[in-house]
Amino acid sequence: MPTYKAPVRDTLFVMNDVLGYERHSNLPGFGDAPPDVLEAILSEGARLTENVIQPTNRTGDIEGCVRQEDGSVTTPKGFREAFQEYRQGGWTGLAVPAEFGGQGLPYVVHTAVSEYMIAGNMSLMMYPGLTQGAIAAIVAHGSDEQKATWLPKMTNGSWTGTMNLTEPHCGTDLGLLRTKAVPAGDGTYRISGQKIFISAGEHDMADNIVHLVLARIEGAPEGTKGISLFVVPKFLLDASGNPGTRNGVACGSIEKKMGIHGNATCVMNYDGAVGTLLGEANGGLKAMFTMMNEARLGVGLQGLAIGEAAYQGAADYARERLQGRALSGPQEKDKPADPIIVHPDVRRILMTIRSVNEAGRALVLWTALQSDIAHRSADAKAREAADDLLGLMTPIVKGVLTDKGFEHAVMAQQVFGGHGYIEENGMSQLVRDARIAMIYEGANGIQALDLVGRKLPMHGGRAVQSFFKEVGEFCEENRADEKMAPFTKSLKKGLNDLQAATMWLMQNAMAKPDNAGAASTDYMHLFGLVALGYMWGRMVKTAHEKPGSEAEAFYENKLVTGRYFMERVMPETTTRLARISAGADTMMALPADAF
Ligand SMILES: Cc1cc2nc3c(=O)[nH]c(=O)nc-3n(C[C@H](O)[C@H](O)[C@H](O)COP(=O)(O)OP(=O)(O)OC[C@H]3O[C@@H](n4cnc5c(N)ncnc54)[C@H](O)[C@@H]3O)c2cc1C
Numbered sequence: 001m002p003t004y005k006a007p008v009r010d011t012l013f014v015m016n017d018v019l020g021y022e023r024h025s026n027l028p029g030f031g032d033a034p035p036d037v038l039e040a041i042l043s044e045g046a047r048l049t050e051n052v053i054q055p056t057n058r059t060g061d062i063e064g065c066v067r068q069e070d071g072s073v074t075t076p077k078g079f080r081e082a083f084q085e086y087r088q089g090g091w092t093g094l095a096v097p098a099e100f101g102g103q104g105l106p107y108v109v110h111t112a113v114s115e116y117m118i119a120g121n122m123s124l125m126m127y128p129g130l131t132q133g134a135i136a137a138i139v140a141h142g143s144d145e146q147k148a149t150w151l152p153k154m155t156n157g158s159w160t161g162t163m164n165l166t167e168p169h170c171g172t173d174l175g176l177l178r179t180k181a182v183p184a185g186d187g188t189y190r191i192s193g194q195k196i197f198i199s200a201g202e203h204d205m206a207d208n209i210v211h212l213v214l215a216r217i218e219g220a221p222e223g224t225k226g227i228s229l230f231v232v233p234k235f236l237l238d239a240s241g242n243p244g245t246r247n248g249v250a251c252g253s254i255e256k257k258m259g260i261h262g263n264a265t266c267v268m269n270y271d272g273a274v275g276t277l278l279g280e281a282n283g284g285l286k287a288m289f290t291m292m293n294e295a296r297l298g299v300g301l302q303g304l305a306i307g308e309a310a311y312q313g314a315a316d317y318a319r320e321r322l323q324g325r326a327l328s329g330p331q332e333k334d335k336p337a338d339p340i341i342v343h344p345d346v347r348r349i350l351m352t353i354r355s356v357n358e359a360g361r362a363l364v365l366w367t368a369l370q371s372d373i374a375h376r377s378a379d380a381k382a383r384e385a386a387d388d389l390l391g392l393m394t395p396i397v398k399g400v401l402t403d404k405g406f407e408h409a410v411m412a413q414q415v416f417g418g419h420g421y422i423e424e425n426g427m428s429q430l431v432r433d434a435r436i437a438m439i440y441e442g443a444n445g446i447q448a449l450d451l452v453g454r455k456l457p458m459h460g461g462r463a464v465q466s467f468f469k470e471v472g473e474f475c476e477e478n479r480a481d482e483k484m485a486p487f488t489k490s491l492k493k494g495l496n497d498l499q500a501a502t503m504w505l506m507q508n509a510m511a512k513p514d515n516a517g518a519a520s521t522d523y524m525h526l527f528g529l530v531a532l533g534y535m536w537g538r539m540v541k542t543a544h545e546k547p548g549s550e551a552e553a554f555y556e557n558k559l560v561t562g563r564y565f566m567e568r569v570m571p572e573t574t575t576r577l578a579r580i581s582a583g584a585d586t587m588m589a590l591p592a593d594a595f
Contacts, residue, residue, distance in 0.1 A: 001058055231278050400532075448521045452523055
């Protein structure tokens with residue numbers, strides 16, 4: 001099994017040096033986690049991951065979840081204990097507002113430490129991960145009574161949450177949804193229908209499960225306009241607020257699936273279950289989006305986390321596995337062969353993953369920081385700008401980092417040769433686990449459409465224009481700096497390609513929407529490359545500014561890795577632009593029956 005070491009030093013570099021974490025100390029919650037506390041939190045999260053969470057990963061994969069005859073679901077050995085330790089450490093409530101029992105710390109801190117835990121065991125971390133999204137939706141849309149009823153126990157992790165959107169005939173197209181809600185006359189509703197693929201829908205790690213369920217109130221309009229969101233607990237609460245009688249919701253079966261075996265993917269049957277409306281009637285999609293936006297960043301983080309775990313496994317293996325001799329002559333003459341890390345093609349794999357991961361970490365944290373500013377700043381202009389960036393970056397973080405996460409897991413598996421294909425070495429699990437992140441929370445094709453169709457034109461293109469301006473100014477300010485020139489030149493070229501692609505879309509997609517659809521995935525990746533390149537620009541600038549010290553090697557490694565990204569990854573913007581400008585005609589030319 002590959003071992004995992006949480007990259008605390010890298011996180012601190014991004015947070016403190018690149019993003020200027022301390023500059024935001026005036027925002028609520030930031031003062032409670034100054035840099036020394038941030039470091040302590042990350043170190044403790046690293047310890048928990050390495051000693052408690054990661055050791056359950058392989059067992060989870062092998063054992064999987066088991067549905068018992070009575071409909072209960074047993075999680076793999078060690079999950080309950082690891083989750084107990086996680087909740088007792090207060091991790092579930094880290095970023096939840098203090099008034100609901102949380103610690104109210106910055107979301108960016110929660111995001112930073114969650115990367116480690118997800119890398120340790122993605123399946124296990126999905127249970128509290130979904131709970132975070134459910135908490136966010138109740139905080140944003142719940143009545144005072146709903147908040148008081150559900151949030152404290154969800155915050156301390158004794159109850160978990162789920163999101164129930166998908167039905168057998170209704171995945172991406174939620175307008176097709178059939179689950180119905182009938183008013184009971186007492187302010188509650190009776191929910192009936194079937195949901196499928198519900199992550200963490202049933203399990204044995206919490207005393208209650210709070211399902212957030214999309215359903216259509218009887219008589220509501222067809223399509224997405226008639227969808228409402230409901231809180232439906234597994235157990236109804238007794239007079240003192242404790243889990244009492246069983247509600248009319250049960251797990252009918254669990255899916256046998258490619259990966260994330262430790263997370264129960266459930267068919268949930270609702271049969272007159274008691275639920276209360278969350279937010280406004282027919283406003284369910286809007287309310288669910290609060291949950292989904294947070295969840296999308298969390299899924300992007302899964303892509304990064306698995307990519308990092310895969311990288312570490314591959315790097316360790318490449319240093320140890322002896323095969324062949326270096327092209328430049330033997331490196332370790334006393335051994336029968338050199339370690340495979342001497343081979344340029346193995347280096348290509350390691351450097352590619354590493355250079356994207358390091359920028360990916362900066363991108364996720366930068367985006368999470370925008371969420372904090374958007375929700376906590378007293379300055380309306382700052383809130384607006386941060387919210388623009390958050391909206392723009394969410395589909396990019398989700399779509400690009402999860403595509404990369406899977407790609408990286410496969411590339412890292414390649415470093416192991418045949419041994420990567422053998423289960424006991426752990427790389428196969430990473431490949432299988434990473435795959436789902438590209439599919440759920442809106443498949444990546446849908447993220448790309450969200451970017452092109454919604455986020456680009458939003459507020460007359462305000463968000464995208466401000467991103468272009470920020471990156472353009474960065475290039476301009478550093479153009480004359482000799483040390484920065486190789487980086488800014490490549491970044492500027494990428495930005496030019498992105499701006500050309502954006503212009504092409506403006507000119508060609510209005511009259512012919514298929515052009516937007518045909519361009520969307522390439523556009524999302526082109527945007528992602530520029531965003532990652534911008535993160536490298538900022539990291540490299542910071543590394544240059546660090547005075548020579550005993551940590552010099554750390555900064556030198558940053559410069560080399562950043563250079564690799566600019567030389568070998570960034571040039572892909574040219575190909576992406578070429579594909580985008582090819583338009584949809586050829587793509588759409590064959591009749592459906594020719595496929
Ligand atoms: C392990 C697992 C866990 C999950 N957890 C949850 C959960 O907790 N809660 C929940 O509600 N759901 C969950 N899901 C469901 C998941 O979110 C859906 O599978 C996903 O949204 C896609 O829906 P679908 O599978 O019906 O695919 P479809 O909607 O049928 O889409 C099939 C393909 O067509 C593409 N497509 C569809 N429409 C368009 C369009 N308009 N334009 C371009 N392309 C399009 C999609 O991108 C996709 O590639 C989970 C799924 C799995 C497998």
